[in-house]
Amino acid sequence: MAEIRLEALKKDFDEVHALRSLDLVIRDHEFMVLLGPSGCGKTTLLRLIAGIEKPTDGRVCFDGEDMNGIEPMHRNVAMVFQNFGLYPHLNVFKNIAFPLQSLKWKPDAIEAKVKETAERLDITHILNRKPRQLSGGQKQRTALARAMVRDPAVFLFDEPLSNLDPKMRVEIRDLIAELHRSLKTTFVYVTHDQGEAMQLADRIVVMEEGMIRQIGTPAEIYNEPNSVYVAGFVGNPQMNFYAARMSDRDGECVVKFMGTEFTVPKSLIPEEQYRNESGKKIIAAVRPEDFRLIPDTEEAAKYHFEAAVRKIVTMGAGLYTELEAGGVVFTAVFQNHTEIAEGSTVTVHLDPSRIHLFDSESKLSVRTLARPEVTSDGTL
Amino acid sequence: MRMRMSIPAKIVLYTFLVIVVIITFIPLFYTLTASFKTNMEIAGGGVNPFPATFAKLFTGDATIADLFDNYIQVFSGNGGWVGTKGNFFGYTLNSTFVSLLTVFFVVLFTSMSAYVFQRGHFPGQKFLYWLFLATMFIGAGSITIFPVLRITTKVGINNLFGLAIVQFGTAGASNLFLTMGYIKTISTELDQAARIDGCSFFSTWWRIILPLSKPILGTIALITFRGSWNNYLLPSLMLAKSQTATTLVVAVVKLQSMGGAGASQYNLMMAGTMLAVMPMLILFIAMNRTFVEGITAGAVKG
Amino acid sequence: MKKKRKLNTVRTIQSYLMILGSVTGLVVFVVIPLVWIVRFCLFSYKGWGSIKLVGFENFIRVFERSPKYWKAVLNTFIFAFGKLIVEIPLALVLAFILASRLKGRSFFRAVYFMPSMVSVAIIGVIFRYFFTHQGGVINEFIKLFGGEPVMWFSNGTTAMIVIMIASIWQNFGINMLFFMTGLQSISPDLYEAASIDGASNTRQFFTITIPLLGPVLQMVLMNAILGSLKVTDLVLTLTNGRPAGETEVMMTYIYKTFFGAEGMAAQDYGYGSALTVVTALILGVVTIIYLRTTKKSGEVYS
Numbered sequence: 007m008a009e010i011r012l013e014a015l016k017k018d019f020d021e022v023h024a025l026r027s028l029d030l031v032i033r034d035h036e037f038m039v040l041l042g043p044s045g046c047g048k049t050t051l052l053r054l055i056a057g058i059e060k061p062t063d064g065r066v067c068f069d070g071e072d073m074n075g076i077e078p079m080h081r082n083v084a085m086v087f088q089n090f091g092l093y094p095h096l097n098v099f100k101n102i103a104f105p106l107q108s109l110k111w112k113p114d115a116i117e118a119k120v121k122e123t124a125e126r127l128d129i130t131h132i133l134n135r136k137p138r139q140l141s142g143g144q145k146q147r148t149a150l151a152r153a154m155v156r157d158p159a160v161f162l163f164d165e166p167l168s169n170l171d172p173k174m175r176v177e178i179r180d181l182i183a184e185l186h187r188s189l190k191t192t193f194v195y196v197t198h199d200q201g202e203a204m205q206l207a208d209r210i211v212v213m214e215e216g217m218i219r220q221i222g223t224p225a226e227i228y229n230e231p232n233s234v235y236v237a238g239f240v241g242n243p244q245m246n247f248y249a250a251r252m253s254d255r256d257g258e259c260v261v262k263f264m265g266t267e268f269t270v271p272k273s274l275i276p277e278e279q280y281r282n283e284s285g286k287k288i289i290a291a292v293r294p295e296d297f298r299l300i301p302d303t304e305e306a307a308k309y310h311f312e313a314a315v316r317k318i319v320t321m322g323a324g325l326y327t328e329l330e331a332g333g334v335v336f337t338a339v340f341q342n343h344t345e346i347a348e349g350s351t352v353t354v355h356l357d358p359s360r361i362h363l364f365d366s367e368s369k370l371s372v373r374t375l376a377r378p379e380v381t382s383d384g385t386l
Numbered sequence: 387m388r389m390r391m392s393i394p395a396k397i398v399l400y401t402f403l404v405i406v407v408i409i410t411f412i413p414l415f416y417t418l419t420a421s422f423k424t425n426m427e428i429a430g431g432g433v434n435p436f437p438a439t440f441a442k443l444f445t446g447d448a449t450i451a452d453l454f455d456n457y458i459q460v461f462s463g464n465g466g467w468v469g470t471k472g473n474f475f476g477y478t479l480n481s482t483f484v485s486l487l488t489v490f491f492v493v494l495f496t497s498m499s500a501y502v503f504q505r506g507h508f509p510g511q512k513f514l515y516w517l518f519l520a521t522m523f524i525g526a527g528s529i530t531i532f533p534v535l536r537i538t539t540k541v542g543i544n545n546l547f548g549l550a551i552v553q554f555g556t557a558g559a560s561n562l563f564l565t566m567g568y569i570k571t572i573s574t575e576l577d578q579a580a581r582i583d584g585c586s587f588f589s590t591w592w593r594i595i596l597p598l599s600k601p602i603l604g605t606i607a608l609i610t611f612r613g614s615w616n617n618y619l620l621p622s623l624m625l626a627k628s629q630t631a632t633t634l635v636v637a638v639v640k641l642q643s644m645g646g647a648g649a650s651q652y653n654l655m656m657a658g659t660m661l662a663v664m665p666m667l668i669l670f671i672a673m674n675r676t677f678v679e680g681i682t683a684g685a686v687k688g
Numbered sequence: 689m690k691k692k693r694k695l696n697t698v699r700t701i702q703s704y705l706m707i708l709g710s711v712t713g714l715v716v717f718v719v720i721p722l723v724w725i726v727r728f729c730l731f732s733y734k735g736w737g738s739i740k741l742v743g744f745e746n747f748i749r750v751f752e753r754s755p756k757y758w759k760a761v762l763n764t765f766i767f768a769f770g771k772l773i774v775e776i777p778l779a780l781v782l783a784f785i786l787a788s789r790l791k792g793r794s795f796f797r798a799v800y801f802m803p804s805m806v807s808v809a810i811i812g813v814i815f816r817y818f819f820t821h822q823g824g825v826i827n828e829f830i831k832l833f834g835g836e837p838v839m840w841f842s843n844g845t846t847a848m849i850v851i852m853i854a855s856i857w858q859n860f861g862i863n864m865l866f867f868m869t870g871l872q873s874i875s876p877d878l879y880e881a882a883s884i885d886g887a888s889n890t891r892q893f894f895t896i897t898i899p900l901l902g903p904v905l906q907m908v909l910m911n912a913i914l915g916s917l918k919v920t921d922l923v924l925t926l927t928n929g930r931p932a933g934e935t936e937v938m939m940t941y942i943y944k945t946f947f948g949a950e951g952m953a954a955q956d957y958g959y960g961s962a963l964t965v966v967t968a969l970i971l972g973v974v975t976i977i978y979l980r981t982t983k984k985s986g987e988v989y990s
Binding site for chain 3: 399402403406407409410411412413414416417420491494495496498499501502503506507508509514517518521524528529530531532533534536537551552554555556557559562586587588591612615616617618619623635636638639642652655656659662663666667669670671674677678681682
C-alpha cells in the first residue's frame with residue numbers, strides 16, 4: 007500500500023537519455039500500466055521505482071519519503087520478471103522462501119508462509135520441483151508466489167506475459183487481475199501489448215522515447231488520445247489516419263477526407279482552431295470499428311460514402327476489411343456474418359463525432375493544444 | 387566430419403593408432419613393472435618387464451608382501467632426507483594437503499574476482515582488468531621464480547602452506563577469464579531478482595552466482611589440483627631446506643639424484659614414481675571428460 | 689524502514705574486498721617479481737654486500753661474454769624445432785583420424801591424453817631410466833634386435849634426441865585435443881557440399897580442413913612454440929644440461945645463474961636479471977615474427 011511519486015525523474019546511460027525528466031503520481035492501490043514500444047523507457051522507469059537503478063536526477067518517493075539510496079528490500083517492493091527470474095539451482099519451495107531467508111525469518115515461520123502462498127497460487131503440488139521441470143505457467147506462478155510472500159507494498163511487473171504461450175497468457179493475466187483485487191496493493195505493470203494494458207489497467211501511462219505522452223484510464227486513452235502517437239498505439243487493428251483539409255464554413259468546422267466532407271461537432275474542436283481557415287491541412291483519424299454499413303445514429307445516417315471492398319480477413323472477433331474510397335485505402339471492422347464480398351462496392355457510414363482530429367505539425371490532438379494536461383510532462 | 391573408407395584403409399589406420407597407443411603405454415608400463423622388481427633385476431637389464439617375484443608368487447616362493455617390497459620400504463622409511471628410504475606416506479600427505487589448499491584458494495578467490503569483474507561497478511575496474519590481462523601474456527612462471535623465492539624467504543613462508551599461497555598467486559589469470567566467461571551466461575535477471583529479494587552485492591554471489599558456477603569451478607579445481615600435484619620447480623626451491631616437508635614429485639626426483647654409493651636405487655625410484663603418478667592417472671580415468679573440456683575450453687577462446 | 693544512505697558505497701567496498709585475494713596474489717607474486725627483474729637488471733648485487741647501479745653493463749656482459757648462454761639459446765631453438773617437426777604433424781594426423789566417426793575414439797583420445805597427466809619432472813625421471821646406458825629398457829630392446837647399445841647421455845646430439853622424444857610423448861595428446869576441437873568447429877555442411885560437388889577426401893582435406901583450421905593452427909602452434917622455448921623441468925630432471933652444457937636450455941641456464949649448480953656458482957643477480965630480460969625479449973621477438981608471418985592463416989574469416 008503506497009503512493010508512488012516521481013518528480014523530475016531523469017536517467018541517462020552514458021550518452022543515451024533513457025528517461026527525460028518526467029513526473030508521475032501512482033495512486034495507492036492503483037493498477038498502473040506503463041505502455042510503450044521497446045526502448046521507450048518503461049522498463050527503466052520500473053527499475054528506478056524498484057531501486058535497482060539509480061536516477062541521474064530527480065526523486066522517487068513512496069508515501070512522501072525520498073527513496074534515494076534505499077535498497078529494494080527496504081522499499082518493500084517485489085518484482086516479477088519477463089523470463090521469470092527463478093533461481094535455477096533451488097526448487098520451488100526454496101525459491102519462494104528466498105526473500106524470507108534474507109529477512110532472517112525462522113524456518114517454521116518460513117515454511118508456514120510459503121505453504122500458504124503456494125496454496126493461494128495453486129502450486130503446492132510442485133514445491134519440490136526445480137524450475138527447469140516446470141511449465142511456463144507454473145514458473146510464473148512461482149515467481150508470483152515469491153513476490154507475494156513478503157507482503158510488499160508495491161508489486162512491479164516487467165512484461166510478465168511475453169514468454170508464455172497464448173492460452174497461458176490469458177490464464178496468468180486473469181490471475182494477476184484477481185490478485186490485484188484481493189491484495190489491494192499498488193501494481194505497476196510494464197508491457198508493450200496494448201491489449202493487456204486495456205484489460206488490466208486502472209490507468210495507463212503511454213510512453214515514447216523516455217517521455218510520458220499521455221496518462222489516463224483505458225477509456226480515456228482509447229476515446230480521447232492526445233496525439234497521433236497514442237491514437238496509433240492503442241487499438242487493434244490500428245487507427246486509420248488521413249491527410250485531410252479543414253475549412254470554416256459559417257462557423258462550422260468541415261473536414262474533408264476520403265473524398266467526403268464531414269461537419270465536425272463543436273465539442274471535438276475549439277473554435278479558434280478552425281476559424282477563418284480554408285483548406286488547412288489537418289490529420290483526421292477514425293477507428294476501424296467506428297465505420298458502419300448500417301447507420302446506428304442519426305448523424306451516421308447523414309454521412310456516408312461509397313467504398314470499394316478490396317480484402318476481407320475473418321479474424322474471429324470480426325471481419326477485418328480493407329476498403330478504398332477517394333483514392334485512400336483504410337481498414338474497417340464489421341461484425342461477423344455481415345454480407346459483404348471482395349470486389350464489391352458498399353456504402354459506409356460514419357458519425358462525425360467519432361472522428362479524431364490532430365494538428366498536422368505537432369501531431370497533437372486539437373483538444374490538447376488548447377488544454378495542456380496537468381499531470382504529465384514532456385510533450386513534444 | 388565423416389570419412390568413407392575402404393576396409394584396408396581402416397586396417398591401416400587402426401594399426402597406426404594401436405602402435406601409438408603402445409608407444410604411449412610403454413614408459414608407464416615398464417615403470418609400473420619395474421616398481422615391483424628388485425634393484426638387481428632392474429640393473430641387470432633384459433627386456434622382460436615382469437618381475438621374477440611375480441612368477442614366484444605362483445610357485446609359492448614369494449608372498450604378496452615380497453612383491454610390494456619396494457613400496458613397503460618407501461612408505462615406512464624413517465622420515466628425513468630422501469636418500470635413505472624416505473617417508474613417502476608423509477610426502478603423499480604433503481602433496482595432498484598442498485594441492486587441496488591451492489585448489490581452495492584458487493576456487494574461492496577466482497570465483498569472487500570473476501563475479502566482481504563481470505557484475506561489479508567500481509572505480510579502477512578497467513585498470514585492474516587490464517592488469518590481469520597483461521600479466522597473462524607476460525607472466526612466464528619460471529622466468530620470475532627467483533624474485534618470488536626472495537619474497538617467500540623474506541616473508542618466511544617457505545613451507546607447505548606458503549607453497550599453496552604462491553601456487554595460487556602464480557596461477558595466472560586464465561582461470562579468471564574462464565570463470566568470467568561462464569558467469570556471463572548467467573542472466574542478470576537473477577542478479578536483479580536477488581537484489582530485490584534482499585541480497586547485497588556479496589550475498590548475491592554467495593547465494594546465487596557461486597552455486598551456479600559449480601561446473602566451471604569443478605573443472606578449474608581439477609586442473610589446479612593436477613598442476614599443484616605435478617609441480618616440481620617451485621616446491622623444490624621453496625621446500626629445499628625442510629627435511630620432512632617435501633612433496634611427492636620433488637621427493638621422487640631427489641631419489642634420482644641421491645642414490646647413495648654409486649648405483650641409484652632404481653627400484654625405490656620406480657615405486658616412488660608410481661606413487662606420484664598413480665593418483666593423477668586414477669583421477670584422470672574418473673574425470674576424463676572434465677579434464678578434456680577444461681583444457682579445450684581455455685584454449686580455443688579465439 | 690531502515691535507511692541506508694549512499695548504498696553504492698557499501699557495494700563498492702564489498703567489490704574491493706572480494707577481489708582483494710586475487711589482486712594481492714597477482715601483485716605480490718607476479719607484478720612485484722617482474723618489477724624486481726626489471727629493476728635489478730641495471731644493478732649489480734650478489735645477494736650480500738652492496739647493490740651498485742651499473743647501467744647496461746650487465747647487458748654488455750650478456751651479449752659479449754656469455755657464450756654458454758647463447759649456446760643454451762641455440763640448444764633451445766634446436767630442441768623446439770626438432771620436437772615440433774614431429775609432434776605437430778603427429779597431433780594433427782591423430783586429430784584428423786579421431787575426428788571422424790571411428791569406433792573407440794574416446795578410448796584412443798583418453799590414452800593419448802594420459803601422458804600429460806604425469807608431472808613433467810617425473811617424465812624426465814622415467815625417460816632417464818629408460819635410456820640409461822646400462823640396463824635401460826631402450827638399450828635392452830636394441831640388444832634384443834642385435835644392435836649395439838647407445839650411450840644416450842654422453843653425446844649432446846643423442847641426449848637432445850631423448851629430451852625431444854620425452855617432450856613429444858608428453859605433449860602430443862594435448863595438441864591433438866586442441867586440433868580436434870578446432871576440427872569440430874568446422875561445419876559438416878561444408879564437407880557435404882564438397883562431397884556433392886565430387887571432391888575426394890584428400891581434396892577436401894586440403895581445400896576445406898587446412899584453411900579453416902588456420903586460426904586454430906596458428907594459436908596452437910604459437911602456444912606450442914612458446915611452451916617449447918620455455919622448457920625447464922624436463923631438462924632439469926632428464927639431463928640437467930649434461931653432457932657439459934650440450935643440452936642446456938635458456939631457462940635452465942637462468943635457473944643456474946640464480947641458484948647455482950654443480951660446477952657453477954650463483955652469479956650476480958643483476959646479471960641474472962639481465963639474462964631474464966634478454967630471454968623475455970627473445971620470446972617476444974619470436975612471437976612477433978611468428979604472428980607477422982602467419983597473419984594470413986589467422987584471418988580465414990575476414
